Amino acid sequence: MNIAISNSSDKPIYQQLFEQICAQILKGELGNGYSLPPIRQAATELRVSIITVKKAWEELERLGLIYTVTGKGCFVAELSPDDMLQKRNEMILKQMVIDTSYYKSFGITLEETFELLKEVY
Numbered sequence: 001m002n003i004a005i006s007n008s009s010d011k012p013i014y015q016q017l018f019e020q021i022c023a024q025i026l027k028g029e030l031g032n033g034y035s036l037p038p039i040r041q042a043a044t045e046l047r048v049s050i051i052t053v054k055k056a057w058e059e060l061e062r063l064g065l066i067y068t069v070t071g072k073g074c075f076v077a078e079l080s081p082d083d084m085l086q087k088r089n090e091m092i093l094k095q096m097v098i099d100t101s102y103y104k105s106f107g108i109t110l111e112e113t114f115e116l117l118k119e120v121y
Contacts, residue, residue, distance in 0.1 A: 001030060005046055013048050017056040025065050025076055026088045034076040036066060063087065
């Protein structure tokens with residue numbers, strides 16, 4: 001598990017942690033059954049609060065990406081390639097709704113949005 005936390009980011013630390021682990025799971029970098037570090041250990045290694053890590057782990061579990069075994073820890077859920085693709089697309093669409101609303105607030109067209117996206121991509 002490779003995590004890089006930025007204190008200068010606009011995103012809360014728990015969200016940075018959640019998004020990075022989520023991406024690693026959905027890209028298959030953290031396979032089914034992978035054991036996440038205990039919350040206290042992750043907090044110590046990342047130099048963040050336990051509450052921050054707990055919040056990220058809870059969000060991962062809420063989305064069905066990990067599960068908890070009492071007394072054993074948190075593990076990556078058994079996800080088929082189709083499940084991973086579906087979850088990835090759901091998350092991307094959710095973000096696209098937010099982004100599209102922002103773009104529309106500037107009054108740009110869909111075509112202008114595509115052109116700007118091509119430049120960035």
